[in-house]
Amino acid sequence: MRFITLLPLMALCSGCTTMLPSEQTDSSTFTSFDEARLAVEVLVPMQSNWHLIETGNLNPANHPNATHLTQADIVRKFFVPNTMLTRDDLDPGVLTCVAARSNCRGIELIISKITKARTGGFFKDVANFSRRTETTGWRFSATILMVDDVVVYRAWGGQPWVNELEVTHNPLGPLQGMNFSGIVKP
Numbered sequence: 001m002r003f004i005t006l007l008p009l010m011a012l013c014s015g016c017t018t019m020l021p022s023e024q025t026d027s028s029t030f031t032s033f034d035e036a037r038l039a040v041e042v043l044v045p046m047q048s049n050w051h052l053i054e055t056g057n058l059n060p061a062n063h064p065n066a067t068h069l070t071q072a073d074i075v076r077k078f079f080v081p082n083t084m085l086t087r088d089d090l091d092p093g094v095l096t097c098v099a100a101r102s103n104c105r106g107i108e109l110i111i112s113k114i115t116k117a118r119t120g121g122f123f124k125d126v127a128n129f130s131r132r133t134e135t136t137g138w139r140f141s142a143t144i145l146m147v148d149d150v151v152v153y154r155a156w157g158g159q160p161w162v163n164e165l166e167v168t169h170n171p172l173g174p175l176q177g178m179n180f181s182g183i184v185k186p
Contacts, residue, residue, distance in 0.1 A: 028111035029062050033138040033160040036111060040142045040156045045093045050149040053107075058144065060107050069106030074098060074145060093145060093153030100147040107146075112139040114162060129173040135164040 030036040039056040042048070053059060060066030069077070078094050087095065097104040118125055120132035140158040144151060170176035 028113055028140070029057055030111065030140070031113075033140050033158065036109075036140045036142070037156055037160075040144070040154055043144065043151045043154045045152055045154060046150065048151040050146065053144065053151070058107070058109065058142070060109070063109055063111055065110045067108040067110075069108055069143075069145075071098065071101055071104040074104060074106055077143075091153055096152045097145040097147055103148050105146055107142075107144045109140070109142045109144075111141075113137045114139070120167075127173045128170050128176060130170070131166075131168045133166045135162060135166070137162045 028036065030039070039058055042056055043052060043058075060068060067073075074094070074097055078090060078098075097106070114135060114137035116133055116135045118131060119134050120130055124130040125132075138158070138160055139162060140156065142154065142156040145153040
């Protein structure tokens with residue numbers, strides 16, 4: 001009898017995706033991947049300086065996931081042991097930075113704007129029969145190396161467009177994850 005009274009309520013909520021959880025990750029002052037890319041591409045190796053990094057919104061103090069790289073970090077990052085790469089394969093800016101020793105420093109930025117939203121039917125999601133999660137946004141990373149506040153190397157990469165769909169089906173709904181070993185005796 002109780003199930004029959006809840007049936008109309010469940011039918012009303014079956015399309016209420018606004019009641020499902022959502023999540024947003026924002027670790028950037030940039031509004032898009034291209035904006036971040038352009039800020040890095042403006043830097044000209046052997047010409048640009050720290051002032052251009054600050055005015056280009058690349059100052060690590062503005063980004064929560066920024067890493068300051070020491071000369072030792074840069075050596076570990078670019079000189080991978082047991083590979084076929086030689087010094088001649090590396091960018092001249094990397095070699096200049098490493099040769100500068102203690103005057104060599106760098107910045108590594110890892111920034112993103114990601115939104116996750118559950119978009120299935122409310123009842124199916126809450127009862128754990130079916131969950132549909134859509135992930136959208138972008139991820140960006142950049143490495144900038146400097147010697148005495150002059151940029152000697154810059155590189156960027158990442159995912160300009162993140163669009164993922166995760167669908168989980170549980171035919172038994174809320175019973176799917178239950179352990180019945182204690183109930184059934186051999």
